[in-house]
Amino acid sequence: MSTSPRRSPGRSADEAYQEVRQAIHSGELMPNERLTEAALAERLQVSRAVVRTVLVRLGQDGLVVLTPNRGAHVRMVTEEEAVEILQARTVLEALTARQAALNATAREVTSIRRALDRMAEKLDKGDLLGYSEGNAKLHAAIIAASRNETVARLIADLRAHMVRFQFRTILVPDRPGTSFGEHAAIVEAIAARDPDAAEAAMRDHLQQVESTLAKTATAIKRRSGQPNSNRVA
Amino acid sequence: MSTSPRRSPGRSADEAYQEVRQAIHSGELMPNERLTEAALAERLQVSRAVVRTVLVRLGQDGLVVLTPNRGAHVRMVTEEEAVEILQARTVLEALTARQAALNATAREVTSIRRALDRMAEKLDKGDLLGYSEGNAKLHAAIIAASRNETVARLIADLRAHMVRFQFRTILVPDRPGTSFGEHAAIVEAIAARDPDAAEAAMRDHLQQVESTLAKTATAIKRRSGQPNSNRVA
DNA sequence: GACGTCAAGATTATCAACAATAATGGCTAC
DNA sequence: GTAGCCATTATTGTTGATAATCTTGACGTC
Numbered sequence: 001m002s003t004s005p006r007r008s009p010g011r012s013a014d015e016a017y018q019e020v021r022q023a024i025h026s027g028e029l030m031p032n033e034r035l036t037e038a039a040l041a042e043r044l045q046v047s048r049a050v051v052r053t054v055l056v057r058l059g060q061d062g063l064v065v066l067t068p069n070r071g072a073h074v075r076m077v078t079e080e081e082a083v084e085i086l087q088a089r090t091v092l093e094a095l096t097a098r099q100a101a102l103n104a105t106a107r108e109v110t111s112i113r114r115a116l117d118r119m120a121e122k123l124d125k126g127d128l129l130g131y132s133e134g135n136a137k138l139h140a141a142i143i144a145a146s147r148n149e150t151v152a153r154l155i156a157d158l159r160a161h162m163v164r165f166q167f168r169t170i171l172v173p174d175r176p177g178t179s180f181g182e183h184a185a186i187v188e189a190i191a192a193r194d195p196d197a198a199e200a201a202m203r204d205h206l207q208q209v210e211s212t213l214a215k216t217a218t219a220i221k222r223r224s225g226q227p228n229s230n231r232v233a
Numbered sequence: 234m235s236t237s238p239r240r241s242p243g244r245s246a247d248e249a250y251q252e253v254r255q256a257i258h259s260g261e262l263m264p265n266e267r268l269t270e271a272a273l274a275e276r277l278q279v280s281r282a283v284v285r286t287v288l289v290r291l292g293q294d295g296l297v298v299l300t301p302n303r304g305a306h307v308r309m310v311t312e313e314e315a316v317e318i319l320q321a322r323t324v325l326e327a328l329t330a331r332q333a334a335l336n337a338t339a340r341e342v343t344s345i346r347r348a349l350d351r352m353a354e355k356l357d358k359g360d361l362l363g364y365s366e367g368n369a370k371l372h373a374a375i376i377a378a379s380r381n382e383t384v385a386r387l388i389a390d391l392r393a394h395m396v397r398f399q400f401r402t403i404l405v406p407d408r409p410g411t412s413f414g415e416h417a418a419i420v421e422a423i424a425a426r427d428p429d430a431a432e433a434a435m436r437d438h439l440q441q442v443e444s445t446l447a448k449t450a451t452a453i454k455r456r457s458g459q460p461n462s463n464r465v466a
Numbered sequence: 467g468a469c470g471t472c473a474a475g476a477t478t479a480t481c482a483a484c485a486a487t488a489a490t491g492g493c494t495a496c
Numbered sequence: 497g498t499a500g501c502c503a504t505t506a507t508t509g510t511t512g513a514t515a516a517t518c519t520t521g522a523c524g525t526c
Contacts, residue, residue: 013509036477049510052478053289060293069478069517084383087332091324099320150317154387246479269507282480285508302487302508472523479516486509493502 013050017057020044024063024074025163031076035064061157075161079217082165086213089158090206092151093139097186097202099146101195108145109191115141116187123180132170138183142190142202169212182208246283250290253277257296257307258396264309268297294390308394312450315398319446322391323439325384326372330419330435332379334428341378342424348374349420356413365403371416375423375435402445415441 020040023029040051059066066072077085104112115138122130143152169175182205189197253273256262273284292299299305310318337345348371355363376385402408415438422430 038477047511048478053286056286056289057293060290070519071478081383084381087328087381088325088384088387091328092321095320095324148317148320150314151321154321271507280481281508282482303489304508467526469526470524472521474520474522476519477517479514481514482512484509484511486507488505488507490505491503493500495500496498 013046013053016044016046016050017054020054020058021063021160024058025160027163029074031074031164033074035072035074037071061160063160077161077164079213082162083210083214083217085158085161086206086210089155090203090210092155092158093143093206094199094203096143096146096148096151096155097190098195098199099148100142101190101193101198103147104145104190108141112138112141112145112187112190116183119180119183123176128170128176131176132167135170135179135183138187142186145190165213168216169209172212172216175212178208179205246279246286249277249279249283250287253287253291254296254393257291258393260396262307264307264397266307268305268307270304294393296393310394310397312446315395316443316447316450318391318394319439319443322388323436323443325388325391326376326439327432327436329376329379329381329384329388330423331428331432332381333375334423334426334431336380337378337423341374345371345374345378345420345423349416352413352416356409361403361409364409365400368403368412368416371420375419378423398446401449402442405445405449408445411441412438 020029029035035055037048037051037055040054041048044051044054055064055066055072058064059072063075064072065075100108100112115134119131119134119138122128122134143155146152170179182201185201186198186205189201253262262268268288270281270284270288273287274281277284277287288297288299288305291297292305296308297305298308333341333345348367352364352367352371355361355367376388379385403412415434418434419431419438422434
């Protein structure tokens with residue numbers, strides 16, 4: 001009962017923002033879905049005014065688009081844009097790998113190694129979803145070890161835009177297996193305190209992801225003709 | 234008379250946002266300066282409500298910090314953060330140089346070359362401010378030629394945070410001269426359609442800027458003791 | 467039947483008044 | 497003279513009402 005006891009939940013302004021962000025991330029709010037202020041106010045149990053500032057904030061970080069006098073809708077990121085985002089992530093995460101090799105404490109290296117081990121376990125079990133989670137945790141551990149708040153924030157922002165594509169690459173046959181090897185190379189380079197190797201390994205890895213993404217994109221286009229279908233096959 | 238004729242200027246919401254952004258960029262609004270809603274409303278000739286959304290937007294892109302119930306002030310970026318920002322810019326602009334080498338049209342290459350020529354003229358004349366402007370234009374031309382909207386936006390956002398440091402590096406003795414050589418190498422590599430060389434050259438260039446910035450930062454600290462003084466010497 | 471016009475409804479934008487909160491300065495007690 | 501308390505003021509936060517704008521569907525004309 002730390003929150004206000006009156007009425008229904010009645011979130012604060014920032015909680016409302018986080019909730020909508022999460023809803024977009026989870027796919028509960030789909031791309032191109034219209035967001036009317038009244039409906040959101042009802043759903044979040046807040047006033048229209050706070051819905052308004054939530055939408056302004058989301059608009060500013062590019063998750064929704066605001067059209068004057070016409071309201072807001074969840075932004076739809078195209079395949080082409082996803083490739084651009086991934087290209088940006090590639091060089092930024094390569095930078096974090098480099099800096100992790102330079103700055104990581106022994107403790108952090110251990111935690112990075114453990115994350116890799118967990119990925120191996122999931123892979124052996126054929127647990128693709130678990131593998132994907134482990135993958136995210138490994139990247140997070142590397143980013144933390146790089147001690148670069150600014151780059152960490154940039155990467156997080158970029159990731160938020162890629163939700164629609166987050167599982168696509170992991171689903172192509174053989175990809176998880178080769179992906180694991182790529183991660184192992186990154187971890188080894190960081191543990192060996194070799195910044196050039198760490199950067200190169202991370203770059204290789206994400207370029208593989210990029211080309212996989214580009215391939216599945218054209219494959220999907222070829223199959224469906226319409227550039228519209230968002231559903232994962 | 235395309236704008237509404239009534240009252241004083243009376244900007245629109247987006248114009249107000251741009252105006253405050255510009256004011257922060259130009260240094261008219263200084264770091265740590267408090268921004269009261271009423272004062273801004275008066276200055277911009279808009280209602281408090283639109284000032285509020287302007288502040289929310291600026292808060293979201295990290296140019297001002299909003300403290301609940303205590304208002305907003307212009308965000309002060311530290312030397313350490315400036316280095317982080319520059320590190321991010323380094324890898325992102327290196328990416329644009331690579332992509333420019335791959336994607337630039339003949340026309341764009343010409344325009345990039347011309348930008349370099351103009352920098353040479355300014356340098357010969359000893360016009361440092363003009364040289365700095367030319368520098369910005371060259372980078373902009375390369376970014377445009379890279380055809381990567383996403384990365385272009387990221388770089389622009391990062392630049393917006395570096396206003397306090399924008400002239401510091403250009404003012405150290407000999408720096409403009411060596412800087413010009415670095416730029417020439419970038420342009421040549423792009424014109425030669427050599428993506429690896431273009432990326433490496435851009436990276437070298439910005440790493441030079443980074444280390445120059447770091448050096449002047451420690452130099453200033455050593456001189457003043459207080460980590461507070463923002464004024465350019 | 468297609469097109470354009472117009473009115474009704476829905477939604478966003480703006481505004482002013484009020485409430486809540488934090489900063490300020492003076493006052494008293496010690 | 498200093499510290500703590502309290503009233504005053506300044507500023508932000510919230511609400512509800514109203515205005516402006518867009519969408520939709522009906523209607524009439526060609």
